Amino acid sequence: MKATEFLRLPPTTPPDRLYVITGEDSYLQRACVQALRQRVIPEESLWAFNYSEHDLGQEALSRVLAVAQELPLPPTGRLVVVRNLDRLADTDVERLKDYVRRPATTTTVVFQAPTLDKRRASTTVLLKTATLIECQALVPEEARRWVTAYARERGFELPPMAASHLIGAVGCDLLRLTSEVEKLMNYVGVGGRIEPEAVAALVVRSAQEDNFDLSEALWQSDAPRALRTLHRLLDRGAEPVALVGLLAWQLRQMLTAHELMAVNTPREALLRELRLPPSRLTAFLGAVRKQSAPHLHWALMRLQAVDDAIKRGYATPRLNLEFFLCEVLVANQAGYSA
Numbered sequence: 001m002k003a004t005e006f007l008r009l010p011p012t013t014p015p016d017r018l019y020v021i022t023g024e025d026s027y028l029q030r031a032c033v034q035a036l037r038q039r040v041i042p043e044e045s046l047w048a049f050n051y052s053e054h055d056l057g058q059e060a061l062s063r064v065l066a067v068a069q070e071l072p073l074p075p076t077g078r079l080v081v082v083r084n085l086d087r088l089a090d091t092d093v094e095r096l097k098d099y100v101r102r103p104a105t106t107t108t109v110v111f112q113a114p115t116l117d118k119r120r121a122s123t124t125v126l127l128k129t130a131t132l133i134e135c136q137a138l139v140p141e142e143a144r145r146w147v148t149a150y151a152r153e154r155g156f157e158l159p160p161m162a163a164s165h166l167i168g169a170v171g172c173d174l175l176r177l178t179s180e181v182e183k184l185m186n187y188v189g190v191g192g193r194i195e196p197e198a199v200a201a202l203v204v205r206s207a208q209e210d211n212f213d214l215s216e217a218l219w220q221s222d223a224p225r226a227l228r229t230l231h232r233l234l235d236r237g238a239e240p241v242a243l244v245g246l247l248a249w250q251l252r253q254m255l256t257a258h259e260l261m262a263v264n265t266p267r268e269a270l271l272r273e274l275r276l277p278p279s280r281l282t283a284f285l286g287a288v289r290k291q292s293a294p295h296l297h298w299a300l301m302r303l304q305a306v307d308d309a310i311k312r313g314y315a316t317p318r319l320n321l322e323f324f325l326c327e328v329l330v331a332n333q334a335g336y337s338a
Helices: 003-007 026-040 044-050 061-068 090-101 121-127 140-153 160-170 174-188 196-202 207-219 223-235 240-262 267-274 278-289 293-312 317-334
Strands: 018-022 051-055 078-083 107-113 131-134
Touching: 003 026, 003 131, 018 026, 018 121, 026 078, 026 107, 026 174, 044 051, 051 061, 061 078, 061 090, 090 121, 140 160, 140 174, 160 174, 160 196, 174 196, 207 223, 207 240, 207 278, 207 317, 223 240, 223 317, 240 267, 240 278, 240 293, 240 317, 267 278, 293 317
Parallel strands: 018 107, 018 131, 051 078, 078 107
Antiparallel strands: none
């Protein structure tokens, strides 16, 4: 199930014996673990006795499972959180199988990993019986609902327009969104209404975020967002030649992604080869699938012509870049393929 679905379950929902929590959103992973701790060990005074965290990069599985089999201090259960499932040694698979067949009835064990390699025997063993919670990055609409609920639960009103402005400024990363909402709540005061003007005044975009926005909007055929981001970057003094370089890098990355996906490259290798933040990989690959390789080659050649025009002083840099964006956006909408 999705992490957002899991977090909406009533606090009194009985916990399962085994969980696997995976995904690139570290905030959601932490939130899921905290929710489980509240369910398994409702009495905070017992956390020090019945809750423990372990790292398979530093501890042997045998030690972790020995802790899991210890009786908890009543009246609550025990929660054992095991990070870095991907570092589990192949020699420990049989030991893991034994525990999965007969898990401790008073303990909930949570295995965590940023990604899951389903080809590994350990993953296969766990997924047969464990509850899988996926903490993938939210899409904008999911993030809007989440941040609106977050503010409402704390007694604040976050209208749709303000929520959209906030997500447009900082993206869908929940750790960043939480930080910005807390700042906005402190600004408007208890029980206040967070207006779009407050978001514009307090939430600062980084140049890197705008750069990613420009590329994503272009290849997702979002013309208003692409042109709006271009103007914002140029108005801040961004060098047009640097923007050309950014777009050229993005095009080459997309062509590389085409080649890697054609041979079913695993997610971990894609992250390594494409050098992208994990939170942006899914959206990036989705954009790549919408473009043909000939189209991307054509766009790269057009961009080279724009670079030459800017350096030679043909028209203004702004006009050259606007014309390039419009050409590509029109070609995207028409389903261009060379």
